[in-house]
Amino acid sequence: MNAATPVVELKQITKRFPGIVANDSISLQLHKGEIHALLGENGAGKSTLMNIVFGLYQPDEGSIEVNGKPVVIDSPNKAIELGIGMVHQHFKLVEPFTVTENIILGMEPKKGFNIDYKSAAEQVTKLSEQYGLQVNPHAKIQDISVGMQQRVEIIKTLYRGADILIFDEPTAVLTPQEIAELMDIMKRLVSEGKSIILITHKLKEIMQISDTVTIIRRGKVIDTVKTSETTPSDLAEKMVGRNVTFKVDKKAPTIGETVLKVSDVVSKNKDGISVLSGLSFEVRAGEILGIAGVDGNGQSELIEAITGLRKIDKGSIMMLGKEISNLPPRKITEQGVSHIPEDRHKHGLILDFTVSENLVLETYYKPPYNKGGFLNAEAINNNAQKLIEQFDVRTPSIETKARSLSGGNQQKAIIAREIDKNPELLIAAQPTRGLDVGAIEFVQKQLIAQRDQGKAVLLISFELDEIMNVSDRIAVIYEGKIVGEVLPEETNDQELGLMMAGSKKRVGDDRG
Amino acid sequence: MNKVFKLSLVMVLAMSVILAGCGSKSSSSNKSGIKIGMVTDVGGVNDKSFNQSAWEALEALNKDKGINIKYLQSKSDSDYNPNLNKFVKDNYDLTWGIGFSLGDAVKQVATENPNSKLAIIDSVVDAPNVQSVTFAENEGSFLVGVVAGMMTKTNKVGFIGGAESPVIKRFEVGFKAGVAAVNPNAEVKITYAGAFDKPDIGKSLAATLYNDGADIVFPAAGSTGNGVFNEATSRNKQGGSKVWVIGVDKDQSLEFGDDVTLTSMVKRVDEAVKKVTQEVIDGTFQGGKTEVLGLKQNGVGLPDTSKKNVPADVLAKVEEYKQKIISGEIKVPAE
Amino acid sequence: MDKFRKIFTLDNYIVPVAAVIMGLFVGAIVMLVGGYDPILAYSSLFTQVFGDMYDFGEAIREMTPFILTGLAVAFAFRAGLFNIGADGQLLIGMTAATFVGIKFTGLPFYIHAPLAVIAGGLFGGLWAAIVGFLKAKRGINEVITSIMMNWVGFYGANYVVNHFLLVPGTQQSENIAPTASISIHFLTGIFGNARLHWGTLIALVAVVFFYVYLWKTKQGYEVRAVGLNPNAAGYAGINVGRNIIKTMFISGVFAGLAGAFQVLGVFQYQSVFASSPGYGFDGIAVALLGMNNPFGVLLAAILYGTLTYGSAGMSFGADVPPELVKIVIGAIIFFIAAQGIVRWVLGPFYGKRKKEKVL
Structure with a gap:
C-alpha cells in the first residue's frame, strides 16, 4: 500500500468564499480499494471539498492528482471522464422514468436515431449482477423504495465508468436494513477494485466499514487515522473539538396524566387512500414517546393531523381532555401544542425573515409583540436577544436572515421558539436530522429537559439510535397504524427494524 | 480582452435593436418662418390612413413652400393635451389635431390659449380659433x-x-x-x-x-x-x-x-390639410367655422x-x- | 429607521441604477446609429419634463398611475402573487368612480369626491379579490385568472360606459359632476393648466402605507410570511388563504385608485376604450424596476413617467421617433430583468471591492 500511487491525491486545497475559508490547505490521499471516510460537522467543509473533486467548484489554491497525474477538474463531465462518480445525498433521478432510462440519461446508446433500450437494459443488469446491486431495470423510479433509488444512483456512476465513488451522507434516508445492505454493497465495490470516499458524520458507520478516516473541522484537516487504530469517542472529540458524551443522561421518568390521546384516527389523501388507518396512542406528561418507522408510513400525516394541517375523517384527537381534531392550527397551538417540524426550511422557518422575526412566528399576534395592530419592534428584538442567549443560537445579529445561519443554529432557533411557548405537548419531528454531534446533543438534552419539567414529548424519528436513546416508550408506525409498543430497554435494533418493516411479531428468539 | 468582448456585445445588442427603431418622418427647413404642427391620434403617423395622409400633405407643403413641419404621436388619450400644448406653447402658427378623438383636447387647449390657431379633422370643435374639417x-x-x-x-x-x-x-x-x-x-x-x-x-x-x-x-x-x-x-x-x-x-x-x-x-384629408394650412400661410385663416367636404368639394371620392x-x-x-x-x-x- | 436604511443597501440600488445607465447607453448607441444626436435627445427629454411648469405638472400627472399600478403589482409580489390583472382592476375602479361621479349628483364635493375615490378603490380591490379567492379556495393560478379578468374588466367597463353613461353619438361618457372632481384648481393655475389632482398626493400616501403596513403591522408580517414561505406560514397558524385574498384586495385597491384618479382628476369622463390603456402592464415594469419596494416603486414610477412623458420631447426637440424611446425603456427593463448581465458587467468592480473588504 505504501508504495502504491494514490488514485486520488488532494494537495493543499484551499477554497475561500466571501467571509470564510471553507477549505484551508486540505490534503488527502485515497488509495485503490480503500473506503476513506471524511468525517466532520456540518459546515466543516466536507461538501465543499467533494464539490471541488467533482468539478463543481474550483480551488483557489492547491492541486489535484488522479493516478499520479496532475489534473484540472473544471466540470462534472471532466470528473466523470477521470472516473470519478458522485452519489448525491438528494437523488438526482427523473421520477416517471424507468431505472434504465435514468441510468443511461445523457449517455444513451444509439441504434441509428433511436435509443437502444434493449442493450442498455442488458448492460444495467450486467452491472447490477457484478456488484450485487439488485434492481429491476424496467421499474419506474417513483415505484421503487429509497434504498433501491440509491442503488440506481450507484449504478449510474458505474455505468459512466467510475472507479472512484463519492458517497455524500448515503445513510441519511435509509432504514437499518437498507443501511446494512448498503454496507455490503460498498464492501463488494471495493473488492471489485473501486475506491470510495464516504462523507458522513455517523461514527457507527465509519467504525463499521471504513479503512481510513480523515477528520475535518472548520475547513482544516485535524487528523487522518486508520479506523482500526481509533475509537468512536476519539473520533467524536476530534470532530467537535471537545469531549462528547454519547450516553444520553436521563433520570427515570415521573409520569403524569395523559396529555395527548389519539384514538382510531383515519385520514384519507386526495386519492381517497387512507394514509392514517385507525391509528391510536397516547402521550403522558413527563414522558417521551418515540415513534419509530420507515419514512412514508404516515409520520408526516400524523403530525399534520395533530397540528391541524390535515383533516381527519374518523377518530378523535384529545389534548388534555379537549377535542382538537380538525381545528385551525392556531387554535391547536393555543391549547399548548408546540411543534418542531421535520423540514425546517420548508415548515419551520421563513428563511428570508430575520432571526428576530422568525422567533415570533407563532406569537407575533399577541401582546407585547402586537400593539394595536402594529408590531412592537422593541419587544420582538428583546425576545430574540433573550432566546439566542438562552439557547445559544450563534448568529451575527438578530437582524441576520435565518437563511445565513447554519443548520444547527436554525434548529436551535426553532427549538427556542417552540420551547419558549411553554407547551404542554412538544412534537419533535426528526429534530436532529442533518445536525452534527454537538447540535444533536443539544437538541436531545432540550427534549429531555422538557420531559423532566413534566411536559409530554412526542418524538418522531427515522434514526433508531435516537429513538432508543431518548424515548421512554417506543411506538412503531407502519402503513398508517401503530403496530406495536415496546420499551427501549426491552428491545433492540433488530426487533424494531422488523416491526418497522411490517412484521408485527416480536422476535425475541433473535436476541443476543 | 474581456472588455473588448463586452463592448462588442453591447454593440451587437444595439445593432439588433436598431432594425426596429429606424426612420423618422420629421423634417424641417428654414426657407419660411411658418411652423405647422400636427398631433396624431393613437393610430400613429404610419397608420396608412388619415394620420399618414395628413402628414404627407404637410410634407408636400414643406417641399413646395418651405414651411417648418413637425408631428407628435400620441401613445394614449392622455397625451393629446400635452402634445397639442407643446406646439401651442412653442408658438406654432397652426396645430392640427387629427381624428375625432382629439375633439375634447383641441377644445380645451384652444380655450386656454385663445391666441393660438388650431384645426381638427373629423370632429366639430366650437371655438373661435379652431377650424373644423369634416367629410361627407x-x-x-x-x-x-x-x-x-x-x-x-x-x-x-x-x-x-x-x-x-x-x-x-x-x-x-x-x-x-x-x-x-x-x-x-x-x-x-x-x-x-x-x-x-x-x-x-x-x-x-x-x-x-x-x-x-x-x-x-x-x-x-x-x-x-x-x-x-x-x-x-x-x-x-x-x-x-x-x-x-x-x-x-x-x-x-x-x-x-x-x-x-x-x-x-x-x-381627401390631404386636400383638407393643404387647404387649411395654405390659409394660414396666406394669412386668411378663419377660426370658428366648420368645413364639410363632400363629393362636390372633391373631399371624398374614388x-x-x-x-x-x-x-x-x-x-x-x-x-x-x-x-x-x-x-x-x-x-x-x-x- | 434602521429597517429603512436596510432596504436601501448599496447592493439593492446599484443594480437598478446600473441598469438604467446601461439602458440609456444602449439607447444612445441606437440613436447614434440612426443618425440622431443622443445628447440633444436626452436633454430634450429632460427639458420636456422639467422645462416649464405646465410640462412638469403634466409629467407628475403621467407618473401618478404608474406609482399606483407599480405598488399594486409590487404589493402582490410581496405575498408571492403575480398580479397581472392590475389593468382590469384599474378599469373596474375607473368605471366605478365614473359611475359614482356621474350618477350620484346633488352631494357636496367633500362627500361626492371621496365617495367616488372610495368606490374606485373598493371595486378595484373586489375585482382583484376574486382572483385571490379562486387562488386561495381552489388553487387556481392567479396569473391565468388575472389575465382573464383583465378582459372581463375591459369589456365590462366598456359595457357600463356604453349602456349607462354614454353621451349619444360619441365614444365617451358624460362628464362627471364637478363635485366629484379631484382636480387641484389652485395648482392647475400655477402649473399652466396642467391636469394636477389630489390623486398624486394619495399615491404618495399609498407609498408610505405600503411600507408601514408591510413592515410595521401584524397583518403585514403575515403577508410577508405567506409571500416568503406559505408552508411555514401555514404551520405557524397563519391563515394563508385569507392572506392571499386580503393581499389581492389591497393590490386591487391600488390599481382601482389609479383608474379612479384618471377620470376624477384628469379626464373628467371615461372613454369607450378601443384598447386597454395598459397602465397595469406598465405597473409590472415599474414594480420590477423598483424591486418591489415601495420607495423603489416611487422612484421607478418617476423614472418611467419621465421617460414616457419626455418621449414627446425627444421627438419634438431632437426629431427622435417615439419608437426609439420605447427601445430605451425596453432596454432598461431588459437590464433590470436580466440582472445577471448587469452584475456580469459590474463584475470586475464588484470583485475588487469584495476582495478589499476581505483583506
Missing part, C-alpha cells in the same frame, strides 16, 4: 357601395367599422345605401372591430366575412383595416375564389397592390387607379350617381 363620408361610401353592389359575384359584401362613432356610421350607412341602389338583392354584413389599431382583429373579422361568402369587404377602421388586406392577399395567393377589399381614406391600392384593392373610398379593376361600365354608373348626389337629386343618408 356617406357620399363617398355610397359610390364604393355602387361598385361593390355591381361587382359582387356572391351577392354578399362586408363592412368592418373601427368603432361605433358618428363618422364611421356615415361610412356604414352610405355604403349600404350605395349597394342597395344598384343591387337590392345583395346582403351587406356589418361588423365592428372595436379598435382602430388592431390589424389582428381586422384579419380575423375579414376571415369570418369571407368564409361567410362575402367577396368584397370595406373596412373603415384605420390600421385595423390592414389586417383585412392581409387576409385577402393570403386568400388570393392560396387560390380559391377571388376576394376584394375596398380601401379607405387613402388610395390603398398603392400600399397593398391592385390584386386585392378593388377601389378605395378616398377621403381614385383614378380604380379603373384597373373596375370595368368602365361600372365606373360610368359611379359617375352617374356622383352627379346625382352633387346635384342633390339623391340624398345619401348620414345616420
Whole structure:
C-alpha cells in the first residue's frame, strides 16, 4: 500500500468564499480499494471539498492528482471522464422514468436515431449482477423504495465508468436494513477494485466499514487515522473539538396524566387512500414517546393531523381532555401544542425573515409583540436577544436572515421558539436530522429537559439510535397504524427494524 | 480582452435593436418662418390612413413652400393635451389635431390659449380659433357601395367599422345605401372591430366575412383595416375564389397592390390639410367655422387607379350617381 | 429607521441604477446609429419634463398611475402573487368612480369626491379579490385568472360606459359632476393648466402605507410570511388563504385608485376604450424596476413617467421617433430583468471591492 500511487491525491486545497475559508490547505490521499471516510460537522467543509473533486467548484489554491497525474477538474463531465462518480445525498433521478432510462440519461446508446433500450437494459443488469446491486431495470423510479433509488444512483456512476465513488451522507434516508445492505454493497465495490470516499458524520458507520478516516473541522484537516487504530469517542472529540458524551443522561421518568390521546384516527389523501388507518396512542406528561418507522408510513400525516394541517375523517384527537381534531392550527397551538417540524426550511422557518422575526412566528399576534395592530419592534428584538442567549443560537445579529445561519443554529432557533411557548405537548419531528454531534446533543438534552419539567414529548424519528436513546416508550408506525409498543430497554435494533418493516411479531428468539 | 468582448456585445445588442427603431418622418427647413404642427391620434403617423395622409400633405407643403413641419404621436388619450400644448406653447402658427378623438383636447387647449390657431379633422370643435374639417363620408361610401353592389359575384359584401362613432356610421350607412341602389338583392354584413389599431382583429373579422361568402369587404377602421388586406392577399395567393377589399381614406391600392384593392373610398384629408394650412400661410385663416367636404368639394371620392379593376361600365354608373348626389337629386343618408 | 436604511443597501440600488445607465447607453448607441444626436435627445427629454411648469405638472400627472399600478403589482409580489390583472382592476375602479361621479349628483364635493375615490378603490380591490379567492379556495393560478379578468374588466367597463353613461353619438361618457372632481384648481393655475389632482398626493400616501403596513403591522408580517414561505406560514397558524385574498384586495385597491384618479382628476369622463390603456402592464415594469419596494416603486414610477412623458420631447426637440424611446425603456427593463448581465458587467468592480473588504 505504501508504495502504491494514490488514485486520488488532494494537495493543499484551499477554497475561500466571501467571509470564510471553507477549505484551508486540505490534503488527502485515497488509495485503490480503500473506503476513506471524511468525517466532520456540518459546515466543516466536507461538501465543499467533494464539490471541488467533482468539478463543481474550483480551488483557489492547491492541486489535484488522479493516478499520479496532475489534473484540472473544471466540470462534472471532466470528473466523470477521470472516473470519478458522485452519489448525491438528494437523488438526482427523473421520477416517471424507468431505472434504465435514468441510468443511461445523457449517455444513451444509439441504434441509428433511436435509443437502444434493449442493450442498455442488458448492460444495467450486467452491472447490477457484478456488484450485487439488485434492481429491476424496467421499474419506474417513483415505484421503487429509497434504498433501491440509491442503488440506481450507484449504478449510474458505474455505468459512466467510475472507479472512484463519492458517497455524500448515503445513510441519511435509509432504514437499518437498507443501511446494512448498503454496507455490503460498498464492501463488494471495493473488492471489485473501486475506491470510495464516504462523507458522513455517523461514527457507527465509519467504525463499521471504513479503512481510513480523515477528520475535518472548520475547513482544516485535524487528523487522518486508520479506523482500526481509533475509537468512536476519539473520533467524536476530534470532530467537535471537545469531549462528547454519547450516553444520553436521563433520570427515570415521573409520569403524569395523559396529555395527548389519539384514538382510531383515519385520514384519507386526495386519492381517497387512507394514509392514517385507525391509528391510536397516547402521550403522558413527563414522558417521551418515540415513534419509530420507515419514512412514508404516515409520520408526516400524523403530525399534520395533530397540528391541524390535515383533516381527519374518523377518530378523535384529545389534548388534555379537549377535542382538537380538525381545528385551525392556531387554535391547536393555543391549547399548548408546540411543534418542531421535520423540514425546517420548508415548515419551520421563513428563511428570508430575520432571526428576530422568525422567533415570533407563532406569537407575533399577541401582546407585547402586537400593539394595536402594529408590531412592537422593541419587544420582538428583546425576545430574540433573550432566546439566542438562552439557547445559544450563534448568529451575527438578530437582524441576520435565518437563511445565513447554519443548520444547527436554525434548529436551535426553532427549538427556542417552540420551547419558549411553554407547551404542554412538544412534537419533535426528526429534530436532529442533518445536525452534527454537538447540535444533536443539544437538541436531545432540550427534549429531555422538557420531559423532566413534566411536559409530554412526542418524538418522531427515522434514526433508531435516537429513538432508543431518548424515548421512554417506543411506538412503531407502519402503513398508517401503530403496530406495536415496546420499551427501549426491552428491545433492540433488530426487533424494531422488523416491526418497522411490517412484521408485527416480536422476535425475541433473535436476541443476543 | 474581456472588455473588448463586452463592448462588442453591447454593440451587437444595439445593432439588433436598431432594425426596429429606424426612420423618422420629421423634417424641417428654414426657407419660411411658418411652423405647422400636427398631433396624431393613437393610430400613429404610419397608420396608412388619415394620420399618414395628413402628414404627407404637410410634407408636400414643406417641399413646395418651405414651411417648418413637425408631428407628435400620441401613445394614449392622455397625451393629446400635452402634445397639442407643446406646439401651442412653442408658438406654432397652426396645430392640427387629427381624428375625432382629439375633439375634447383641441377644445380645451384652444380655450386656454385663445391666441393660438388650431384645426381638427373629423370632429366639430366650437371655438373661435379652431377650424373644423369634416367629410361627407356617406357620399363617398355610397359610390364604393355602387361598385361593390355591381361587382359582387356572391351577392354578399362586408363592412368592418373601427368603432361605433358618428363618422364611421356615415361610412356604414352610405355604403349600404350605395349597394342597395344598384343591387337590392345583395346582403351587406356589418361588423365592428372595436379598435382602430388592431390589424389582428381586422384579419380575423375579414376571415369570418369571407368564409361567410362575402367577396368584397370595406373596412373603415384605420390600421385595423390592414389586417383585412392581409387576409385577402393570403386568400388570393392560396387560390380559391377571388376576394376584394375596398380601401379607405387613402388610395390603398398603392400600399397593398391592385390584386386585392378593388377601389378605395378616398377621403381627401390631404386636400383638407393643404387647404387649411395654405390659409394660414396666406394669412386668411378663419377660426370658428366648420368645413364639410363632400363629393362636390372633391373631399371624398374614388381614385383614378380604380379603373384597373373596375370595368368602365361600372365606373360610368359611379359617375352617374356622383352627379346625382352633387346635384342633390339623391340624398345619401348620414345616420 | 434602521429597517429603512436596510432596504436601501448599496447592493439593492446599484443594480437598478446600473441598469438604467446601461439602458440609456444602449439607447444612445441606437440613436447614434440612426443618425440622431443622443445628447440633444436626452436633454430634450429632460427639458420636456422639467422645462416649464405646465410640462412638469403634466409629467407628475403621467407618473401618478404608474406609482399606483407599480405598488399594486409590487404589493402582490410581496405575498408571492403575480398580479397581472392590475389593468382590469384599474378599469373596474375607473368605471366605478365614473359611475359614482356621474350618477350620484346633488352631494357636496367633500362627500361626492371621496365617495367616488372610495368606490374606485373598493371595486378595484373586489375585482382583484376574486382572483385571490379562486387562488386561495381552489388553487387556481392567479396569473391565468388575472389575465382573464383583465378582459372581463375591459369589456365590462366598456359595457357600463356604453349602456349607462354614454353621451349619444360619441365614444365617451358624460362628464362627471364637478363635485366629484379631484382636480387641484389652485395648482392647475400655477402649473399652466396642467391636469394636477389630489390623486398624486394619495399615491404618495399609498407609498408610505405600503411600507408601514408591510413592515410595521401584524397583518403585514403575515403577508410577508405567506409571500416568503406559505408552508411555514401555514404551520405557524397563519391563515394563508385569507392572506392571499386580503393581499389581492389591497393590490386591487391600488390599481382601482389609479383608474379612479384618471377620470376624477384628469379626464373628467371615461372613454369607450378601443384598447386597454395598459397602465397595469406598465405597473409590472415599474414594480420590477423598483424591486418591489415601495420607495423603489416611487422612484421607478418617476423614472418611467419621465421617460414616457419626455418621449414627446425627444421627438419634438431632437426629431427622435417615439419608437426609439420605447427601445430605451425596453432596454432598461431588459437590464433590470436580466440582472445577471448587469452584475456580469459590474463584475470586475464588484470583485475588487469584495476582495478589499476581505483583506
